[in-house]
Amino acid sequence: DIVMTQGVLPNPVPSGESASITCRSSKSLVYKDGKTYLNWFLQRPGQSPQLLTYWMSTRASGVSDRFSGSGSGTYFTLKISRVRAEDAGVYYCQQVREYPLTFGSGTKLEIK
Amino acid sequence: QVQLQQSGTELVKPASSVKISCKASGYTFTSNYMHWIRQQPGNGLEWIGWIYPGNGNTKYNQKFDGKATLTADKSSSTAYMQLSSLTSEDSAVYFCAVTIAANFDYWGQGVMVTVSS
Numbered sequence: 001d002i003v004m005t006q007g008v009l010p011n012p013v014p015s016g017e018s019a020s021i022t023c024r025s026s027k028s029l030v031y032k033d034g035k036t037y038l039n040w041f042l043q044r045p046g047q048s049p050q051l052l053t054y055w056m057s058t059r060a061s062g063v064s065d066r067f068s069g070s071g072s073g074t075y076f077t078l079k080i081s082r083v084r085a086e087d088a089g090v091y092y093c094q095q096v097r098e099y100p101l102t103f104g105s106g107t108k109l110e111i112k
Numbered sequence: 113q114v115q116l117q118q119s120g121t122e123l124v125k126p127a128s129s130v131k132i133s134c135k136a137s138g139y140t141f142t143s144n145y146m147h148w149i150r151q152q153p154g155n156g157l158e159w160i161g162w163i164y165p166g167n168g169n170t171k172y173n174q175k176f177d178g179k180a181t182l183t184a185d186k187s188s189s190t191a192y193m194q195l196s197s198l199t200s201e202d203s204a205v206y207f208c209a210v211t212i213a214a215n216f217d218y219w220g221q222g223v224m225v226t227v228s229s
Contacts, residue, residue, distance in 0.1 A: 039215055048207055049157065060214055092157055098212035098217050100173035101159040
């Protein structure tokens with residue numbers, strides 16, 4: 001199975017600052033079509049996860065341009081610019097490159 | 113708009129089975145993959161498998177082989193997951209999520225299953 005390892009944030013992050021969440025995969029997530037099969041989700045307290053980005057850097061419909069995904073085949077970053085209170089929660093990366101699909105353990109973001 | 117409405121909280125006994133549902137609306141139910149995901153208390157997310165309601169094809173995470181069975185009823189646009197031989201380890205919130213424009217782009221609200229005698 002592909003193991004997804006997420007970094008820890010130095011919480012809390014002051015409102016208005018930027019935050020970068022990292023994720024590493026045990027195998028390249030680049031498929032033969034050239035796309036990188038990496039998703040980012042935000043799960044706010046008491047809510048279902050929400051898709052933020054897919055194919056590593058494509059924002060999902062309705063997602064603020066303050067969220068941007070980047071990376072290589074095995075190392076990925078989700079950058080959140082000008083953080084707001086509503087950005088608080090747990091962020092998960094997920095690989096959809098091969099089965100079984102696997103998630104990282106989550107990175108908690110707290111806002112000050 | 114796309115909606116996934118899941119069934120209510122379940123309290124079930126060890127060694128029993130439970131069947132939870134996910135009623136879809138706002139899109140073509142038969143043309144999109146429906147995934148199921150487990151979240152144990154205080155833990156992260158685990159992918160259980162998917163079903164393609166159009167033809168009933170399924171794909172499971174090997175970890176859940178024999179534990180979860182995915183089905184779908186086209187007439188009511190409802191996906192189901194049955195969990196069998198329940199133990200305390202199966203106590204969790206279970207989500208359904210559909211792939212429409214992108215993988216996992218819409219999620220149900222989750223169903224809490226508690227296994228206790």
